[in-house]
Amino acid sequence: MQTLGRLKESPSQTAGPYVHIGCVPNFSGIPGVYPEDLGTSLCTKDAKGTHITVKGTVYDGTGTALKDALIEVWQADANGIYSAGDPRGPADPNFTGWGRSPGDYDTGEWVFDTVKPGRVPMHDGRLMAPHISLWVVARGINLGLQTRMYFPDEEAANAEDPILARIEHKNRVPTLIAKAEGDGIYRFDIRLQGDDETIFFDV
């Protein structure tokens, strides 16, 4: 019999304690190699849509804030179009939708200024609720963690979101919903362990 001959994906290894050297060297105290760190903004002020701020902290199983994590986000523009690879494009030219943050050096809190994403369809046409995809790496995390942030003021859309609908333990769904703090600020804390462990996705 022939073999499929497919390669195995390279196995993941932890990003380690010094991921900031590689991914945000200016932040980590290595200036001058690159003019600026990548991913410090997702859009310009001219981007269409509702401008919002998303912030959060990653906590370990003891409730301690991670100060050595790297957070990346990826989201659609206000019309629900991704800035690259989207067959329905083009997206808003003032919007990339990709951000990267090491968090605050002292508190670990990360902040992204962006616009509220529009709804994106599944391949079968059903609409997902507005969401931001997040990827978390750090020392002690052996494979980058994928999750999504949904919006608390999108109850109707959330109720028909096909991904949220897959979650059997409905009492865990709130771990994916940000908290509104007013003035367009949303808080999305991520808990790696514990009773309110954030839902992570295998996608």
Place this chain on the structure above:
Amino acid sequence: MNSPMAHNRPPEGGSLFPRDREWHPPAYFEQYKTSIARSPKRAPISFPSTLSEETGPVFTTDILGPLDNDLILNFGEPGEMAIGQRIIVHGRVLDQDGRGQPGLLVEFWQANAGGRYRHKKEGYMAPLDPNFGGCGRTITDSDGRYVFRTVKPGPYPWPNRVNDWRPAHIHFSVFGRAWGQRLITQMYFEGDPLIWTCPIVDTIPDRAAIEQLIAPLDLDATIPMDSRAYKFDIVIRGRRGTWFENRKEGV
């Protein structure tokens, strides 16, 4: 915006192959103590990839400076070079069907030749090299190839068990075209005995998977009287063809 992106790229393909989580390290690994409090305990929720996972940021070569892939020179004072064994690291980024993946951002970081990182939280007594920063990046060419020049990093001790040493290694961050292909891993060097004593390496369950991260010495790519070379291919998740995928657009 500081990450120029192409806005009109055609989609690269269909749904992502499911990730073989048996091939990757588990979240919890007792001998790697930091993982104990940082490992989710509940099963991740699986679903077939959507546009949110099948799209991803694209980086173009105009973000690159001429020394971005030369760690011997990119932090050095003019006329100075980093100290250490000069090496070239090269390889390809492939998908699981073995196709070279063009136009992908690859970032790398490492300790200096003495095993010391340039970082505030680094406590190892080995000296900093004033001409070595430890970071670099490049974008794969039309065949998925990448190359950079550096000094071979030293092994270093780290606080875990009483006497744990990391084998010499270089950290890699790779973007695919799809958010679901995002990967961070590490490259090890052929013949390093510390590979087989390291609890971080040991988080990977399968020896064949560990071997996938060990770069062989590549004498043919060596520059005589200048630099040795190591070859390191990276495989990112594959995608199904779109031939029979009926994509409705919108509702």
